[in-house]
Amino acid sequence: MKMTLLAVGSKMPRWVDDAFNEYARRLPREAALHLQEIKPEKRGGGVTAEKGMAAECARIEAAIPPRSKLIVLDERGQDWTSVRLASEMKTWLESGDDICLVIGGADGLSPAIKQRADVLLRLSALTLPHGMVRVLLAEQLYRAVSILNNHPYHRE
Template sequence: MNITVLAVGTKMPRWVDEAVADYAKRFGREIQFQLKEIKPEKRGSGVNAEQGMAAEEARIIAAIPPKNFLVVLDEHGKAPTSMALADCLNEWQRNGDHVCFVIGGADGMTAALKARANMMMRLSSLTLPHGMVRVLLTEQLYRAQSILHHHPYHRE
């Protein structure tokens, strides 16, 4: 199974890259995890938030691997528990799905991009920095896999 995370933004702090890499290597051979950074659109000089999101949308759509189950992270999405995310991961694996998660830019994502999603999900009701979202998403996906394998990483 392939899991791709598309994240708008570049030049994250070193601790973000290290944490994502640490959890990504824990997946082993069963899951091929990849994080792709999407260049954010510069704001100002006549580029407003709506225009910026539209430009980012084009870059995101171009980066979505073909035939992937698309999950958009959004504050209005469902907030699954770790066990529910494990159930989703199990279903995706059973169906032979590859999954692509999208983390939008500072202004969010267009309604059109959200409408393309097979699922909208949120990690928290809190506003989180983009780097933290990358780390939390990767950790929760690893946790979901550990739940499916009855690994002691997760405790109920």
């Protein structure tokens, strides 16, 4: 299974890159996580939030790997526990499904991407900075693998 994280935004602080890379490095080859940054649309000069999200949507859609299960992070998405994420990951691993996770830009995501999603997932009821979401998501994916492997990283 390949996991692709499409994240709108670039030039994250070094601590974000370091933390994301640390968790991605810990994942086994059969659940490798690859980050692909999507260029955000510049705002202003007549570019509304809707136009910006539409432009970002086109970039995201072009970057989604073929035949991937699409998991879109959204504040109105499903609340999964770490154990539920591990259960879903087990299903993906067993079926050989590749997954593509999407983090939107500052204004969110186009409704078109949300409608296309196989899963809308919410990481928190809190508003989080995009860099923090990258790190949190990578950590939770690592935690899910740890749960599946009965590794003591996760404790109930």
